[in-house]
Amino acid sequence: NTGMFTYDPGFTSTASCESGLTYIDGDAGVLLHRGYPIGQLAEQSSFMEVCYLLLNGELPSAKELADFTTTITRHTMVHEQLTAFFRGFRRDAHPMAIMVGVVGALSAFYHDSTDINDPEQRRIASHRLIAKMPTIAAMAYKYSVGQPFVYPRNDLSYTANFLNMTFSVPAEDYKIDPVVVDAMDKIFTLHADHEQNASTSTVRLAGSSGANPFACIAAGIACLWGPAHGGANEAALNMLREIGTVDRIPEYIARAKNKDDPFRLMGFGHRVYKNYDPRATVMQKTAKDVLEKLGVNDPIFDVAKELEQIALNDPYFIEKKLYPNVDFYSGVILSAIGFPTEMFTVLFALARTVGWVAQWNEMISDPAQKIGRPRQLYTGPTQRDYVAVDKR
Ligand code: SDX
Numbered sequence: 001n002t003g004m005f006t007y008d009p010g011f012t013s014t015a016s017c018e019s020g021l022t023y024i025d026g027d028a029g030v031l032l033h034r035g036y037p038i039g040q041l042a043e044q045s046s047f048m049e050v051c052y053l054l055l056n057g058e059l060p061s062a063k064e065l066a067d068f069t070t071t072i073t074r075h076t077m078v079h080e081q082l083t084a085f086f087r088g089f090r091r092d093a094h095p096m097a098i099m100v101g102v103v104g105a106l107s108a109f110y111h112d113s114t115d116i117n118d119p120e121q122r123r124i125a126s127h128r129l130i131a132k133m134p135t136i137a138a139m140a141y142k143y144s145v146g147q148p149f150v151y152p153r154n155d156l157s158y159t160a161n162f163l164n165m166t167f168s169v170p171a172e173d174y175k176i177d178p179v180v181v182d183a184m185d186k187i188f189t190l191h192a193d194h195e196q197n198a199s200t201s202t203v204r205l206a207g208s209s210g211a212n213p214f215a216c217i218a219a220g221i222a223c224l225w226g227p228a229h230g231g232a233n234e235a236a237l238n239m240l241r242e243i244g245t246v247d248r249i250p251e252y253i254a255r256a257k258n259k260d261d262p263f264r265l266m267g268f269g270h271r272v273y274k275n276y277d278p279r280a281t282v283m284q285k286t287a288k289d290v291l292e293k294l295g296v297n298d299p300i301f302d303v304a305k306e307l308e309q310i311a312l313n314d315p316y317f318i319e320k321k322l323y324p325n326v327d328f329y330s331g332v333i334l335s336a337i338g339f340p341t342e343m344f345t346v347l348f349a350l351a352r353t354v355g356w357v358a359q360w361n362e363m364i365s366d367p368a369q370k371i372g373r374p375r376q377l378y379t380g381p382t383q384r385d386y387v388a389v390d391k392r
Helices: 038-044 047-056 062-073 082-086 095-108 119-145 158-167 178-190 198-208 213-224 232-243 246-257 278-294 299-312 315-319 327-337 341-364
Strands: 004-007 013-016 022-025 030-033
Touching: 030 038, 030 047, 030 278, 038 178, 038 278, 047 062, 047 158, 047 178, 047 341, 062 119, 062 158, 082 095, 082 119, 095 119, 095 213, 095 341, 119 158, 119 213, 119 341, 158 178, 178 278, 178 327, 178 341, 198 213, 198 341, 213 341, 232 246, 232 299, 232 327, 232 341, 246 299, 278 299, 278 327, 299 315, 299 327, 327 341
Parallel strands: none
Antiparallel strands: 004 013, 022 030
């Protein structure tokens, strides 16, 4: 939002902004949230605590965390009229299509938190978005499988509540396994924020025009859906399933290296990381832990580990500095928990909502911020005069 533009030789302009939320050193593979390393936060903190940290800049005291968690918990229900909104979708609609539509419509339900110039309304909108995203995500899943919606419960933690709304059915309560809750909470933390990625930049640009926060987050969800961005977790597991067995890996490595083949290794490479994505390190360890504790023997995990080893030792990937990113192993865990691949990017959006909201707040509360206006390097024709059609 400082309006600084830099042009790289590839003629792609990169709008830059000032932000104190997240720091990435792509060459060193470092990711800090308000100064705290992502590995420490994932292993020692909780997603609710990371939400507080991103929104407020400091880790909370025990009372601050309790109060914040209570506030979020008490915003998890959605307007009952919203359930009718879902019924307009086909049952086979991609859950991300539902998320874009329903979240974009929230401003029609929560008029009292759309005035971006009112700090109190911004605070309420921020809490509503973080609190209601799990409910809406679970509803999108329930609608796609033809099961009744399950209401949030105030006696469950943020992550356990989401799992219960997703997997519980009237005929049988969902058995809340602490191993699954811990893994899901880690995955949320690993996806919380990531500097000025494409979807966050989309939220900032939409927000810079003064659009309401619900519309801005819907824009971020739409951008995240792409397979080059948040859609990569769904694409990565589908790729691993298509490879199927370790002996078929060389065929796909060869395709990824073939410039004439549009195929890319999904879950590999990154616009910023030219070293190992620190989130992928935690994700691989979590995948190993969860599969062992759940007693799941998924051959796809072996394919993923072998593919990683082959790629990391291949001159092409070494020269291009391509490493696994956050999306490479996440699908193995989500699949073991019971999510279909179509829900993977929805989970990314659920977790990234706090990052989008925190980045939006940081920008919108800066009195000096102006509407974003990326410029271009014009490559079209020089000025010329109009020619009547009968003279062309
Ligand atoms: C996310 O920005 C963020 O922070 C995003 C994110 C977040 O938290 O918000 O981290 C989340 O989006 C992670 C990325 C998920 N996407 C994928 O895993 C899809 C597969 N990856 C690629 O599509 C690709 O790596 C991108 C899109 C992520 C980056 O593409 P770039 O900008 O082309 O990558 P690059 O400049 O580093 O590429 C260098 C070279 C290129 O070849 P040359 O043009 O130099 O000949 O490596 C090639 C690329 O073609 N390359 C790949 C590859 N990724 C890049 N070749 C094969 N397989 C790949 N995965």
